[in-house]
Amino acid sequence: MREEEVEVAIKVVVVGNGAVGKSSMIQRYCKGIFTRDYKKTIGVDFLERQIEVDGEDVRLMLWDTAGQEEFDAITKAYYRGAQACVLAFSTVDRESFEAIESWKRKVENEVGEIAMVIVQNKIDLIDDALVHTTEAEDLAKKLRLRFYPTSVKENLNVEEVFRYLAGKYIERLNTVIDNETSTQRIGEGLIHMDSPNHSSDKNTISLQAAKKKTGGKKSVLTQRCSLL
Numbered sequence: 001m002r003e004e005e006v007e008v009a010i011k012v013v014v015v016g017n018g019a020v021g022k023s024s025m026i027q028r029y030c031k032g033i034f035t036r037d038y039k040k041t042i043g044v045d046f047l048e049r050q051i052e053v054d055g056e057d058v059r060l061m062l063w064d065t066a067g068q069e070e071f072d073a074i075t076k077a078y079y080r081g082a083q084a085c086v087l088a089f090s091t092v093d094r095e096s097f098e099a100i101e102s103w104k105r106k107v108e109n110e111v112g113e114i115a116m117v118i119v120q121n122k123i124d125l126i127d128d129a130l131v132h133t134t135e136a137e138d139l140a141k142k143l144r145l146r147f148y149p150t151s152v153k154e155n156l157n158v159e160e161v162f163r164y165l166a167g168k169y170i171e172r173l174n175t176v177i178d179n180e181t182s183t184q185r186i187g188e189g190l191i192h193m194d195s196p197n198h199s200s201d202k203n204t205i206s207l208q209a210a211k212k213k214t215g216g217k218k219s220v221l222t223q224r225c226s227l228l
């Protein structure tokens, strides 16, 4: 396979207490459907969707993890390799809001710091709210994360959540690639130290102009992404 054909694939885990709407959110985003039935997720499940971000084809693999604590041991293993995370709670479930920081810790214990957002789902039920949006905004500020109120039912803001995470991840990736390129450039310059033409003066380091980056599409391997 040529390098140009390699696509960006991002593993996104969606976490939060039971019944906050994680499975519904993934179904809405990947299949465009919403169901009223509640079927508790056992362990994990995953769906995917392809989108374009800044001219890049991005494959989002959305991992739906069980919100019930009884499945913690199973779900933790699936956080590994995740590059982005949705921390979800429900407008009508105070406990799910209070659990957000603990979900963040659980994920970070497995994968370190990755792109994250806080999502307040079921915003359509605002009249029965047990969590005020301002409280959620304050928490997001404190944790320095982006906050999105969503309604999976009304299809409000769901696209935006995943687009933001994909963009954020690509931004980080580009920074890493740029840093790697600069390191390589310095490396190229140092070659002159040992080249026969310069051996007479070993104290002189002659830096060579670095090769220009090609303007074509940037390509990244998934495996490489997991190093972030």
Ligand SMILES: Nc1nc2c(ncn2[C@@H]2O[C@H](COP(=O)(O)OP(=O)(O)OP(=O)(O)O)[C@@H](O)[C@H]2O)c(=O)[nH]1
Pocket: 016, 017, 018, 019, 020, 021, 022, 023, 024, 025, 035, 036, 037, 038, 039, 040, 041, 042, 065, 066, 067, 068, 121, 122, 123, 124, 125, 150, 151, 152, 153, 154
């Ligand atoms: N009113 C309203 N109901 C929603 C919304 N999103 C999901 N639901 C409902 O909330 C219930 C729970 O949704 P799920 O998606 O199964 O919840 P979950 O977080 O995956 O639950 P676990 O699998 O136990 O972790 C279902 O009955 C959904 O129809 C929403 O935006 N508004």
